[in-house]
Amino acid sequence: MNLRYLLLLLSLYTSPALSALAYTDAQDDFYPLRIHPNGKHITDNNGKPFLMVADVAWQLLRKLNYEDAVQYMDQRKSQSFNTFVIQLLPSLPTQRNYQRVTPFNNNKLSEPNKAYFDYVDKIVAAAQTRNLVVGIVVSRKSWNVVFDAHKESDWQAWGEYLGKRFEKYPNIIWIVSEEEYQSSAQYKYIAEGLRSTTTHQNLIASLSTCSPTVPIDGSPNKSDLKFVIPDSTVTYSEYANLANWQKNSGELSVQPFLISNSEFPKEITDQSVLIRNQAYQSIMSSAAGFCHMSTIKNFNPTWKINITRDGAEYIDHFVKILKGIPWEYMYPETSQSLLPDSTDQQQIGIFSLSNKRLSMLYIPESKPVQLDLTVLQGNTFRAVWYSPRTGRRWPGASSLPKSVTSVSPPDPKAGWDWILLIGSQE
Template structure:
């Protein structure tokens, strides 16, 4: 237990009849409490001050990206595991987290009070989070592996050991929004402070909300109170954001509020460009705040929740969402698989909305591997100066629905603010024109980057004049490519390499 060591010390005195010289033990307890030594001795997340500062995340100076406090860029590549704390055991959590770490993910999004009856159905070890569903009374028992929160501790610690942050949702939205809510202002703040203290030294990002929009001022006050509690508990050591429902973003509710460090969207489970263009809308808001898509279309998910009419998504649908978001200014991206978010096991759990396979099989689906190629591409060019650039780089056709296109066939572009490089995402094999002379440098080096394999193919060097037409090397429907153009004098590495 990491929250009340004075009580723990008293317990040892009362129950250890072999202890000699109890007076000196009591003095030791007092000294350690006054020095802050108790927490340092027992915290499951303890590290030296220098290590913690390096791992702490902050907002970049230009308010567009995340970085470590030592200035190192942080690419938020999230995976969605809403039921991770609720439906897995240690062996399963280890299997899942180790797979995601190998694939280059940096954040795992999970919910303390899970959507699927997380406060009334016990976790894999038979534990519930609260006494009588009361957020003022977390169910805490002495010892290790004795309660719900001990298992949350285990998962958070395991993730951190694998250099994964937890995108930590204190609760799913149903518990502050639906029917007769469990949360009010008072217990939301109390619960937030409990979590903040417990995970003060963990590598986490707080994500409030949980797939619900705010419909009245009372609901906003509950969210604000929980955010205040988290900050009071952890000393504002962690970033905070808000996860809304489909097609919406945190900006429409909290953009100007100081507690909201960055904006999160749920662009939702559609395959067309329309929803994803809203990332650019939030990027353009003032004051500037970083923005990302915390819930795009999941892999193998019924498109628009209509399995019979529209079928299930595939990896190419997931890649389009990734690059549409990133090239519209997002600082990172979240992937999800329809079986993994619910930790679906056909032998143990009921299926939600037609999952196609178990989560153990789903972690090997191609989309999860291909997400890292987007991260590697972005990290291979200047990080903090990247901007959206579709209008600057791409030449609009006489028929704009053809180029830059719409629906599934929307082309998008990004570059850095100094125009030393540009990237154009081509979701389909179609000729397109680029304004070469927007870029700096007398010579432009061109590459094709394959988002399915992460491999780059060198095209050649061109004089930097006027407009130039390109078509992908393997044109076809649903075969996407990325054209990378560099100022040759910069001698940037092969795309996707550092």
């Protein structure tokens, strides 16, 4: 199987038909999603690996009418997203949805407002017809004052209500907030309520909105999947800490996870390179996919213009290159021995097959890279270059010997990042 994938990889630059293979519509039996037996990936209902490409759309229910919500979904699907994540509840208990309806009567969890959840139903149904997964966050830290005023039985009843209310939708992933300043029992009882009434056994995920300090598997509550969507990671040093945590978690975790990109300071006008860097580094840390976050999540008045230039325009290229290789069989390199240069080891991410016959490198800038091909299996090797910025592919050097060698990007433009695929020809 690995040889078949390698031949597919090495034909990337000659086969335009591969673009059509990169993203296909789901079939009727595609959902619900499942967890792969390896504990690191998601699969469809038939066991086929599912590369989750998610977008954060926190305020969709509060800011968008139905027509605009559909426009948002269509735009994101055209950019190769297959999932979007929304907050079920408004930002504050005093707020309402777009129709000016509150989720509860008098903020009582036992009295959900039918009109509010009817609108949620329309959104989920529209997503289902477009073969999109909807991650629904059912609790949030800004609602602690309301949830803490209720009992454990109320939390469980809230989960039961949601599971039963939306039981016909297999394209939902339920997400329960799990922050260090929230009661761990809150997650437990809401999740139990959801599981007890979810007909399709939809995945139940946990959410952290701060940079984690403990391993993925360190939580006392065991979710199927973990989302890490930081609210405050806005500096290079903070992201470096998050990236290091991500790398370590990827090596150790037996639970699928997704980490969103940072929110960058506004003075960084071109954030595309940073977003692409984080997307590829996420996959190279064995994440189950990538979670994109931009100002679109707040749906400000300019969102319809900005959605075409918020960094997501490169996600289509991201999906196509990963769909062209056996990403689900590849793991992060821990030794970095393929890169003799210590600076390269710090800057370049490496993702390899366990048999060492294929490696993918994400190179964040245009420069020559020295490779020690003696650490790979095979006698001669071939390279393929890919531009995450433009989507273009170039055939690289062929018949590279099993030795230390230097390779250079085919079009070394300043500020460009690169993907290098290097594989055995045997």
